[in-house]
Amino acid sequence: MNFKDEINEVNSPKEYCSWEEVEYLIIVLADKIIKKSNKKYDIILGITNGGIIPARLMARELNIDYIQFIPVRNKELQREEMPLLHKDKKYLVIDEIYDTGDTFSKVYDVVKVFDNDFAFLMSRYEQQYHHDIEAFVGKILNHNKWVVFPWESTKDYQY
Numbered sequence: 001m002n003f004k005d006e007i008n009e010v011n012s013p014k015e016y017c018s019w020e021e022v023e024y025l026i027i028v029l030a031d032k033i034i035k036k037s038n039k040k041y042d043i044i045l046g047i048t049n050g051g052i053i054p055a056r057l058m059a060r061e062l063n064i065d066y067i068q069f070i071p072v073r074n075k076e077l078q079r080e081e082m083p084l085l086h087k088d089k090k091y092l093v094i095d096e097i098y099d100t101g102d103t104f105s106k107v108y109d110v111v112k113v114f115d116n117d118f119a120f121l122m123s124r125y126e127q128q129y130h131h132d133i134e135a136f137v138g139k140i141l142n143h144n145k146w147v148v149f150p151w152e153s154t155k156d157y158q159y
Contacts, residue, residue, distance in 0.1 A: 012146040017122075019150045025121045025138035026054065030061035032136045033092070037117060042089040045070050045116070047107060050096035053151050054121055058094055070107055077106040091116035096149055098123040098137070108133070122147060 043066045046055025055067050070093065071078035085091065091114055098104055098120040108118075117134040124141055141147070 008146065012144060014148050015141075015143070015145040016148050017150065022054070022121065022150060023057070026057045026061055029119050029121065029136050029138045030058060032138075033062065033117075033119065036136070037134060039090045039115075039117070041092040041117075042066065043068055043091050045083075045091050045093045045111070047093065047095040047103060048072050050149065051094045053149075054096055054119075055094050058092065058119065062092070064092075070110075072103055072107070075102060077103075077110065079110065082110060085111065085114050087114060089115070092119055093117070094119045096121045097147060098127055098135075100124075101127070 041062065041064055044055045044059045044062075044064050045068055046052050047070045049072070052069065055069070059065070059067050068083040070083075071081040091111065093107060093111060093116050095103065095118075104118070112133075117136065119136040120138070122139045122141055123137045124144075126140055126142075127135070127137075
């Protein structure tokens with residue numbers, strides 16, 4: 001069984017992430033971004049679906065008024081729905097989790113010609129990201145549990 005097959009919603013134990021933890025990770029990420037990045041981002045790019053709420057919360061923390069979304073459905077980037085990006089803007093791309101790196105790679109291939117950095121609430125393991133990007137991570141998991149975020153299906157969420 002390979003890495004992608006081992007960790008999924010059906011056959012993996014679950015870890016539940018609370019709203020309080022999400023808010024905490026946003027603050028941790030914002031602090032890292034402010035301390036390590038010399039950029040004032042113009043636009044937040046949230047990767048759908050998991051990055052929608054973190055994008056809004058990060059925009060609040062960094063006082064950024066403009067949010068756009070990178071359309072990913074069923075683990076596929078919808079290139080024809082991509083927002084128009086500009087070379088004179090600085091982008092912060094955000095998602096809830098860096099897992100296998102598949103979504104990251106697909107998004108990176110499209111935005112690599114622009115001035116952007118990446119932020120993730122969580123990362124499955126300490127990652128080696130592409131050498132020419134900055135990636136900020138709120139929490140390293142170091143486990144194979146399926147993470148259930150509070151905005152996901154309420155039928156499975158433990159309050």
